[in-house]
Amino acid sequence: MLSAPSGAGKTTLAEQLVRRDRRLARSVSVTTRAPRPGEHQGRDYHFVTRRQFQRYRSSQALLEWARVHGHWYGTRRAPIERALKAGRDILLTIDVQGAAQVKRRCPEAILLFVRPPDFATLRRRLVGRHTETPAAIVRRLRVARRELRCARWYDEAVVNDRLTVAVRRVRAIIRAARRRGTRT
Numbered sequence: 001m002l003s004a005p006s007g008a009g010k011t012t013l014a015e016q017l018v019r020r021d022r023r024l025a026r027s028v029s030v031t032t033r034a035p036r037p038g039e040h041q042g043r044d045y046h047f048v049t050r051r052q053f054q055r056y057r058s059s060q061a062l063l064e065w066a067r068v069h070g071h072w073y074g075t076r077r078a079p080i081e082r083a084l085k086a087g088r089d090i091l092l093t094i095d096v097q098g099a100a101q102v103k104r105r106c107p108e109a110i111l112l113f114v115r116p117p118d119f120a121t122l123r124r125r126l127v128g129r130h131t132e133t134p135a136a137i138v139r140r141l142r143v144a145r146r147e148l149r150c151a152r153w154y155d156e157a158v159v160n161d162r163l164t165v166a167v168r169r170v171r172a173i174i175r176a177a178r179r180r181g182t183r184t
């Protein structure tokens with residue numbers, strides 16, 4: 001499970017990881033946030049209405065959920081169970097609240113925190129991606145400060161300074177977990 005503040009680079013990291021590891025599958029979350037330019041329904045997220053999200057929640061279809069930056073996000077249970085049954089490991093890229101819920105339900109899951117090299121880099125990445133309004137950036141940075149303080153509850157932490165180095169480190173963590181028989 002990867003958690004990181006917005007702008008720490010966890011999406012790119014997750015893409016690189018699944019590309020290099022056939023046993024690893026990425027979970028596609030449901031969210032009530034609107035798609036950003038370039039994002040696709042079913043690939044980046046399942047974009048749903050608040051009502052649909054509520055229906056998922058009340059029918060126990062979600063393994064975890066959280067409100068992040070004013071929107072709802074959640075992980076559907078069924079695709080995860082199917083993938084695990086097929087012998088795959090699942091990569092969840094979710095926030096710290098969701099990560100805590102998954103760890104409670106699946107103690108064998110590995111919590112991996114992706115850190116930006118420093119706060120200034122985080123701000124630069126968020127501003128540079130031109131996907132958020134200035135108000136949304138301020139909110140994401142505020143949440144990021146809070147999330148960074150949660151890093152100490154995680155099983156592992158990786159600094160995403162150079163992507164290739166971070167990918168290598170996470171792959172080593174996954175390999176070690178597989179040897180121990182735990183889940184990613």
Ligand code: 5GP
Pocket residue numbers: 003004005006029030033064065066068069073074075093094095096097098099
């Ligand atoms: P973004 O809107 O930038 O794609 O994601 C915002 C935050 O929501 C990120 O911290 C991301 O990890 C988190 N997130 C994405 N999907 C889920 C999910 O299914 N559950 C939870 N709890 N957080 C999620």
